[in-house]
Amino acid sequence: MLKRAQALFLGLLSPVIALAMAGNVSAESATRQLNMPQGVTEVSQAAYDIHMIMMWICTVIGIAVFGFMFYVMYAHRKSRGAVAANFHENHVVELIWTIVPALILIVMAIPATTALLKVYDTENADIDIKVTGYQWKWQYEYIGEGVKYMSELRTSQDEIYGRAPKGEHYLREVTEPLVIPTGKKVRFLITGNDVIHSWWVPDFGVKRDAVPGLFTAAWAKTDVPGTYVGECTELCGIGHAFMPVVVEVKEEAEYNEWLAGKKAEVAEYASTIGKEWTFDELMVRGEEVYERSCAACHQSDGNGIPGVFPALKDSPIALGAKEGHIAVLIDGVAGTSMQSFADQLSEVDIAAVVHYERNAWGNDVGDVTQPIDVLNYKQGQ
Amino acid sequence: MAHGPATLADGWGKYISRWVFTTNHKDIGTLYLWFSFAMFIMGGAFAMIIRAELFQPGMQLIKPEFFNQMTTMHGLVMVFGAIMPAFVGLANWLIPMMIGAPDMALPRMNNLSFWILPFAFAILTSTLFMEGGGPNFGWTFYAPLSTTYAPDTVNYFIFGVHIMGASSIMGSINIIATVMNMRAPGMTYMKMPLFVWTWVITAFLLVAVMPVLAGAVTMMLMDINFGTSFFDAAGGGDPVLFQHIFWFFGHPEVYIIILPAFGVVSQIIPTFSRKPLFGYSSMVYATAAIAFLSFVVWAHHMFTVGMPIAGELYFMYATMLIAVPTGVKVFNWITTMYRGSLTFETPMLFSIAFVILFTFGGFTGMMLSIAAADMQYHDTYFVVAHFHYVMVAGAVFSGTAAVYYWLPKWCGRMYDETMGKVQFWIAFIGFNITFMPQHFLGLAGMPRRYADYGLQFADWNMVSSIGAFMYGGAQILFLFNVIRTIGWGKPTDDPQVWEGAEGLEWTVPTPAPYHTFATPPKVK
Ligand code: HEM
Numbered sequence: 001m002l003k004r005a006q007a008l009f010l011g012l013l014s015p016v017i018a019l020a021m022a023g024n025v026s027a028e029s030a031t032r033q034l035n036m037p038q039g040v041t042e043v044s045q046a047a048y049d050i051h052m053i054m055m056w057i058c059t060v061i062g063i064a065v066f067g068f069m070f071y072v073m074y075a076h077r078k079s080r081g082a083v084a085a086n087f088h089e090n091h092v093v094e095l096i097w098t099i100v101p102a103l104i105l106i107v108m109a110i111p112a113t114t115a116l117l118k119v120y121d122t123e124n125a126d127i128d129i130k131v132t133g134y135q136w137k138w139q140y141e142y143i144g145e146g147v148k149y150m151s152e153l154r155t156s157q158d159e160i161y162g163r164a165p166k167g168e169h170y171l172r173e174v175t176e177p178l179v180i181p182t183g184k185k186v187r188f189l190i191t192g193n194d195v196i197h198s199w200w201v202p203d204f205g206v207k208r209d210a211v212p213g214l215f216t217a218a219w220a221k222t223d224v225p226g227t228y229v230g231e232c233t234e235l236c237g238i239g240h241a242f243m244p245v246v247v248e249v250k251e252e253a254e255y256n257e258w259l260a261g262k263k264a265e266v267a268e269y270a271s272t273i274g275k276e277w278t279f280d281e282l283m284v285r286g287e288e289v290y291e292r293s294c295a296a297c298h299q300s301d302g303n304g305i306p307g308v309f310p311a312l313k314d315s316p317i318a319l320g321a322k323e324g325h326i327a328v329l330i331d332g333v334a335g336t337s338m339q340s341f342a343d344q345l346s347e348v349d350i351a352a353v354v355h356y357e358r359n360a361w362g363n364d365v366g367d368v369t370q371p372i373d374v375l376n377y378k379q380g381q
Numbered sequence: 382m383a384h385g386p387a388t389l390a391d392g393w394g395k396y397i398s399r400w401v402f403t404t405n406h407k408d409i410g411t412l413y414l415w416f417s418f419a420m421f422i423m424g425g426a427f428a429m430i431i432r433a434e435l436f437q438p439g440m441q442l443i444k445p446e447f448f449n450q451m452t453t454m455h456g457l458v459m460v461f462g463a464i465m466p467a468f469v470g471l472a473n474w475l476i477p478m479m480i481g482a483p484d485m486a487l488p489r490m491n492n493l494s495f496w497i498l499p500f501a502f503a504i505l506t507s508t509l510f511m512e513g514g515g516p517n518f519g520w521t522f523y524a525p526l527s528t529t530y531a532p533d534t535v536n537y538f539i540f541g542v543h544i545m546g547a548s549s550i551m552g553s554i555n556i557i558a559t560v561m562n563m564r565a566p567g568m569t570y571m572k573m574p575l576f577v578w579t580w581v582i583t584a585f586l587l588v589a590v591m592p593v594l595a596g597a598v599t600m601m602l603m604d605i606n607f608g609t610s611f612f613d614a615a616g617g618g619d620p621v622l623f624q625h626i627f628w629f630f631g632h633p634e635v636y637i638i639i640l641p642a643f644g645v646v647s648q649i650i651p652t653f654s655r656k657p658l659f660g661y662s663s664m665v666y667a668t669a670a671i672a673f674l675s676f677v678v679w680a681h682h683m684f685t686v687g688m689p690i691a692g693e694l695y696f697m698y699a700t701m702l703i704a705v706p707t708g709v710k711v712f713n714w715i716t717t718m719y720r721g722s723l724t725f726e727t728p729m730l731f732s733i734a735f736v737i738l739f740t741f742g743g744f745t746g747m748m749l750s751i752a753a754a755d756m757q758y759h760d761t762y763f764v765v766a767h768f769h770y771v772m773v774a775g776a777v778f779s780g781t782a783a784v785y786y787w788l789p790k791w792c793g794r795m796y797d798e799t800m801g802k803v804q805f806w807i808a809f810i811g812f813n814i815t816f817m818p819q820h821f822l823g824l825a826g827m828p829r830r831y832a833d834y835g836l837q838f839a840d841w842n843m844v845s846s847i848g849a850f851m852y853g854g855a856q857i858l859f860l861f862n863v864i865r866t867i868g869w870g871k872p873t874d875d876p877q878v879w880e881g882a883e884g885l886e887w888t889v890p891t892p893a894p895y896h897t898f899a900t901p902p903k904v905k
Pocket residue numbers: 521635636638639681682700701703704707742743744745746747749750751755758759760764767768771772775776
């Protein structure tokens with residue numbers, strides 16, 4: 001039956017598949033993966049193995065049960081002259097089909113348990129990375145290294161809304177991927193900043209909810225360098241589909257070089273914070289930050305979404321005192337989805353975006369907001 | 382008019398007041414069924430919007446904000462507006478007739494429990510037109526997305542859920558009271574048709590868990606408006622608490638949806654096999670066992686939330702156990718067919734498809750119960766496929782089977798068999814084209830509730846959307862066939878309607894008179 005259904009099914013689909021391939025989606029980029037990936041870690045392999053075992057058990061039971069059913073439907077139909085028997089119970093048979101499945105399950109429980117133990121084996125990690133879910137991006141912090149950054153979608157709004165052709169890595173590319181070395185046990189400490197997100201890398205077999213106020217641990221260790229793409233898998237608002245996870249696994253030496261580079265960036269940034277920025281420099285940088293971090297809610301034209309996200313154009317805060325405006329970004333607005341950006345954006349970025357909001361879309365306040373203003377506000381707290 | 386219902390011939394005023402003030406179980410059953418069909422069409426329209434947007438990668442038709450409202454409303458309307466009221470409608474029509482009672486035990490409450498429902502759904506859907514839009518946090522409305530981060534209209538949503546809950550609780554109390562008190566002499570519990578049994582057990586589940594849902598939304602209400610922090614980590618609360626409460630309601634809820642469907646196919650398969658149901662008493666015990674287990678497995682929806690391993694193991698083992706009583710049911714249905722004398726009228730076709738596709742959904746359920754594998758499946762299209770196999774090919778197929786099966790008894794006219802079969806095949810094929818590829822999508826890594834997706838998922842999404850339009854079309858045909866039957870179908874007055882039908886409802890005249898069993902029948 002399964003075979004027949006499958007053949008029928010594929011037959012029905014063939015024109016549709018042809019249609020799909022002829023569409024504007026390039027056929028090469030559309031991999032036709034049907035099964036769970038085996039992945040590159042012990043955990044993903046364990047998940048795959050137990051998945052396959054379950055699938056085969058279900059297939060065998062399915063063939064037996066449906067095969068019998070189809071036989072009955074063929075052989076005992078009235079049109080072939082079948083006359084109904086009149087039995088309606090048989091304790092032996094009923095006992096057998098209660099006990100046998102129960103036994104199968106008990107046997108299944110053994111590999112299921114060992115696989116789960118592997119998932120939970122988070123002790124003795126070489127590297128700890130804190131993963132925080134934000135609406136709608138990920139923050140990675142290398143604990144003890146002083147390195148921390150945001151990883152956001154790089155695909156442009158134009159590609160999403162069909163105003164530009166979609167690139168090869170559509171929705172699978174980020175500003176800065178997470179980087180880990182081969183051969184080391186990396187532990188992820190996962191939490192959420194605002195709503196619940198979920199951090200999933202299929203090739204690692206890691207999926208963990210990022211719950212505000214809770215830390216959970218997951219781990220990965222792999223010898224295969226490469227780029228692995230995952231997703232956010234817990235509904236987290238409008239940007240849910242637009243916060244992919246990208247992990248790059250590098251050879252250890254390369255990783256160390258990368259980490260040293262990141263540390264140098266941190267040191268260099270500290271020296272730019274006191275610099276005076278010009279009005280125009282801030283506008284340019286501010287627009288970039290705004291598009292990346294603010295436009296999803298307040299919209300590119302500053303008009304917000306009525307009833308959900310307030311407009312910034314002509315808003316009393318944007319037109320009022322600079323300190324009040326900075327305060328909203330640093331502290332957030334309690335009880336609303338306006339979160340604190342103190343941890344997400346650097347002082348320079350906050351200054352730039354405040355400056356931009358005060359001077360874009362006809363908000364002609366005309367003042368200049370410097371990083372030092374932001375720093376002063378933070379220190380004054 | 383003391384007896385007999387008002388018809389249109391008596392004027393619109395009388396006709397409308399008949400339906401508004403009716404306490405007749407058949408009228409109320411009819412109201413429930415039409416209401417649920419209207420909701421089914423509305424929820425279906427939302428699904429069509431979702432599938433149209435997902436036809437290709439990129440955002441073409443709607444914005445992500447509206448997409449989230451559509452997924453949420455689709456789920457809520459289908460679960461609470463379409464499936465649950467449909468089975469309450471069947472219960473109203475059939476339970477009194479099956480146990481030889483003149484009506485439900487609490488007829489006025491029956492009227493109330495129906496008539497508050499349209500208000501609940503009017504309130505809920507009106508939010509779509511309000512500033513801020515409708516609920517956008519998924520039918521599972523996880524906090525804090527549904528509290529701190531929700532649009533203000535969430536308060537209407539909460540009010541709507543409260544009303545639905547009150548309606549369900551009243552409906553179930555009524556069913557329990559009816560079955561306990563109004564069985565005809567000789568109708569012992571172990572003689573009751575299986576549909577009655579599954580409904581009594583369902584009613585107990587409802588009475589137990591609807592208050593839990595009410596508690597969850599009340600806590601949300603407090604968090605949103607009165608400064609409490611049940612689910613707010615910043616105030617010392619816990620978002621995971623919400624999930625435990627929700628799923629303590631939510632898992633029994635999925636059995637609330639499927640148990641009456643089990644009852645329906647347990648009536649239909651024996652009729653068209655011309656042979657009594659195999660293993661009646663084990664069916665009753667299996668239903669009770671499933672109901673009991675449904676209370677102790679809820680956290681299998683939360684395997685990725687970071688529970689301690691002992692919790693994960695317990696919920697995994699408990700969930701695996703459900704397969705045993707579920708298997709017993711499937712084996713019983715098939716053995717009922719074994720050595721029967723089978724014919725394949727439309728209700729039987731839908732019932733057989735139910736057995737096959739529901740079992741398929743049970744297989745994926747078993748796979749999902751394995752926690753380590755669920756870490757890969759969870760919140761992907763694999764889960765979407767799983768629950769549509771059990772809820773659509775389960776509950777909706779069995780509801781359709783029920784309408785075809787009992788409609789001639791209700792209105793004294795036969796439906797068109799050819800049209801019924803055509804509808805079946807379009808629905809069956811459309812359903813599988815829609816949801817089979819979603820297994821592949823999920824395994825390949827596509828998360829659920831995504832407004833947009835990477836190019837690697839393009840092919841199967843397109844296939845799935847085409848199947849969805851096909852399945853949607855089948856429902857229009859269904860509506861047409863039902864209206865045609867009621868208005869113009871071939872009249873019949875054979876009480877038994879189907880050659881192999883057994884049970885009290887087939888002993889009353891066809892069409893069933895407005896009042897049946899005013900004097901109770903004797904059951905041997
Ligand atoms: C053998 C029986 C079944 C087993 C072992 C089973 C197991 C599961 C598991 C483990 C999940 C969680 C998957 C995840 O989110 O990662 C799930 C989801 C679900 N199941 Fe089942 N299931 C069974 C039958 C049913 C039935 C009969 C129904 C309803 C008619 C049902 C409806 C659902 C729904 C609605 C969800 C998804 C809820 C959501 O997250 O929105 N299941 N099932």
